[in-house]
Amino acid sequence: MRELFESTIERLLSDLCTPDLVHEAESGEWPAALWRALEDNGFPLAGAPEVAGGADASWADLYVIIRALGRFAAPVPLAEMIIGNWLLEQAGLGARSDILSFASETSLTIGEGRVSGGLAQVPWGRFADSVVALAGDNAGQTHVVLLDVATAERVRQGTNIAGEARDHLSFSAAAVVMSAVLPPHLADDVLLAAGAMARSAQIAGAINALLEMTASYAGERKQFGKPIAAFQAIQQQLAVLAEQAAAANVAAEAAFAGADQRLPMFSVAAAKVSASEAASQAAAIGHSVHGAIGFTQEYALHMLTRRLWSWRSEFGSSTFWSKALGEHVCAAGSADFWPMLTNPELQDLSTTQ
CATH class of the missing domain: 2.40.110.10 (Butyryl-CoA Dehydrogenase, subunit A, domain 2)
Structure with a gap:
């Protein structure tokens, strides 16, 4: 399916x-x-x-x-x-x-x-x-x-x-x-979590499109007689962009894979943090590689980057979800740190928007 x-x-x-x-x-x-x-x-x-x-x-x-x-x-x-x-x-x-x-x-x-x-x-x-x-x-x-x-x-x-x-x-x-x-297996912040999970997936998709657009442009745009993708500085930026795309995709898909009747709040928080931080870096790299053309209304880059900037803050920013994760980890203590990472039953988060 x-x-x-x-x-x-x-x-x-x-x-x-x-x-x-x-x-x-x-x-x-x-x-x-x-x-x-x-x-x-x-x-x-x-x-x-x-x-x-x-x-x-x-x-x-x-x-x-x-x-x-x-x-x-x-x-x-x-x-x-x-x-x-x-x-x-x-x-x-x-x-x-x-x-x-x-x-x-x-x-x-x-x-x-x-x-x-x-x-x-x-x-x-x-x-x-x-x-x-x-x-x-x-x-x-x-x-x-x-x-x-x-x-x-x-x-x-x-x-x-x-x-x-x-x-x-x-x-x-x-x-x-x-x-x-509201069913007892769902928390009062269920819609906040569901929205964060969805935005993480949308961010992952937008970064994938941004990566394709940026790599294609770098391969076509020539400077000093050769494509700018041949320059090491541009290759480094494209490599970082690819890393961020992969990180956002893996984190978001993990949250969806663990969801059923009850959303996996720990995985959702991790996905939103990863995706939001990836969104910031990806948008910056996309505009850096494209240069001036990336800021024009006629070029489609802004359709992706403006959404990345918007979605990274919707349904909880990376700061919000990082705080929720940090408080949960600290409350678990050092003895329960590894069991918490490996046991979904110990990963329940309570959040306050």
Whole structure:
């Protein structure tokens, strides 16, 4: 299934997710044709059970889909929809086929089937039909809630530096479409972790594309009568870029491989730290090798680097996740350090965003 997903999504995005389409999306236009093609191929429901119209794919299978979104800078909430449907299924609410996003930064309260509060930095919020979030009640329980975006009292539009929609939604006694108590095997920061895992995969895909673009340019651009790739300084930078691409891919894929009903928080934290740090180095090297052309609007390099700069901070920066990892390691102590690295049961992290 993984090979089928990878070949199909790569071919689809290669054909449809062109630089012109990304530019139009950054100007505020919804890429309807791209989304329709993704729906026709079943990607929004890829992780849902077969009875819900999905492929019942594992996180390990879904990795190649989400990585491809980063590789082609796809301006659609496919990763967010996969995560939202996964949480709805975990809560017993069932997957949705309408455009779905989720929010990890919330101040929602729920009572008598209605919610009030706000959702911050909702990916593609203005384009979504519904949004998944967590809300607390007066008894101290956390609920998974599905909200109709149309019931938001206010939608304050915003974007990240890549031009991707990151909106704030406010609700006042809005009716809940569906809700259920958060399953006990999931922590209150489950959406933060899921978002961090997805962004790690997208960063890995974007760095892979950046590496290909930069190596190709270095092989074509000539200086002093020979390609700049022949110069040792450029070779060194390309080697470091390849190292960062490999590190980000391995870390992100490890997190996806260990995910099931419960996300591997230790691996997710390690993946987000590795990917975020790789994003910074990769973007710097990409622009350094390309020189002045890399800063022009007409050249596609910025579509990748602006996303790397944005995604490295979303759902927890490298500093945030490094702190969570460091505190967990220190709390375990020297005697439990090696067992903690080798035993997933000792790797539970608690985070505070």
